[in-house]
Ligand SMILES: NC(=O)c1ccc[n+]([C@@H]2O[C@H](COP(=O)([O-])OP(=O)(O)OC[C@H]3O[C@@H](n4cnc5c(N)ncnc54)[C@H](O)[C@@H]3O)[C@@H](O)[C@H]2O)c1
């Protein structure tokens with residue numbers, strides 16, 4: 152078991168180990184003795200782990216209640232959010248009580264946003280059950296729901312009170328969902344940890360406690376230094392500008408992890424062509440992505456990707472900040488006129 156203290160303005164702990172869901176009551180009860188705990192989960196995850204968590208909370212003296220919604224990104228919207236807010240009010244949760252997000256990034260973002268806004272903010276505990284949620288979304292305090300106009304457009308910064316990551320939960324994940332999380336693990340390797348990229352060679356290694364701990368330490372360090380995403384935190388967007396455009400252009404049939412994988416490959420090939428990094432850097436990333444069965448290109452035209460990227464919320468105004476690799480394990484931020492992105496996409500779409 153590993154415990155990492157995130158040195159945020161309000162520090163919190165991330166605990167990583169096996170069997171933590173069956174000890175959820177003990178873990179949460181220690182921080183919030185005898186409080187009401189609203190467990191928020193999607194139908195798939197609740198069917199697998201809901202009763203374990205509810206029983207554990209009851210046994211610890213807490214009073215649990217549960218809100219279960221239909222799994223999938225489509226549920227991360229204002230309708231589910233408003234149903235959840237009304238549920239919290241009907242359950243008479245007070246400011247001293249807790250929302251526990253049991254699930255992947257969709258659950259964490261939705262429950263986190265409800266916790267951020269219910270009674271102007273109550274405690275949120277994250278219980279991530281996907282690899283992506285473990286290494287990325289459960290840490291850092293970004294919460295949101297989607298609007299018809301775009302992803303994550305309604306949200307808040309709300310740090311979790313604690314994160315308990317039970318690695319045993321990953322045993323029930325379908326392979327393609329594990330692979331999406333692997334893309335984010337490889338992202339950490341590319342931005343600041345070359346050894347991680349070389350270590351994390353298979354999905355099983357990516358799901359290991361050691362690798363999750365390593366990723367959480369990176370995310371913890373970067374987000375604590377830039378809680379509100381105005382500087383270095385943008386490094387975490389490596390591969391995401393083009394990745395988000397791929398997701399949008401595919402009508403979201405391409406998963407986030409696949410899109411980010413291709414986005415990382417595009418920007419690294421472009422950087423190599425522009426002499427910002429060596430060609431070996433792009434070749435190493437590509438061969439690693441391929442080994443995971445992750446894509447390194449798409450058939451979407453450069454112009455369409457460019458236009459989709461410009462309508463993303465992170466690219467407003469005249470300028471765009473890109474995350475560019477200098478070497479494996481070393482990326483930098485570079486702000487440029489947004490028109491330059493088209494050139495990057497065009498250079499990135501040509502195979503090595
Ligand atoms: N807040 C942040 O900083 C941040 C960062 C990255 C991504 N995100 C958000 O995270 C979301 C994606 O997260 P995700 O990929 O975890 O999606 P998800 O929450 O939809 O989970 C993916 C699928 O896996 C299922 N599942 C979850 N855990 C399982 C388990 N242990 N066993 C079997 N099935 C399981 C879920 O029911 C769901 O169908 C997006 O909405 C994205 O915007 C947020």
Ligand SMILES: [Zn+2]
Nearest residue numbers: 335391407411
């Ligand atoms: Zn991502």
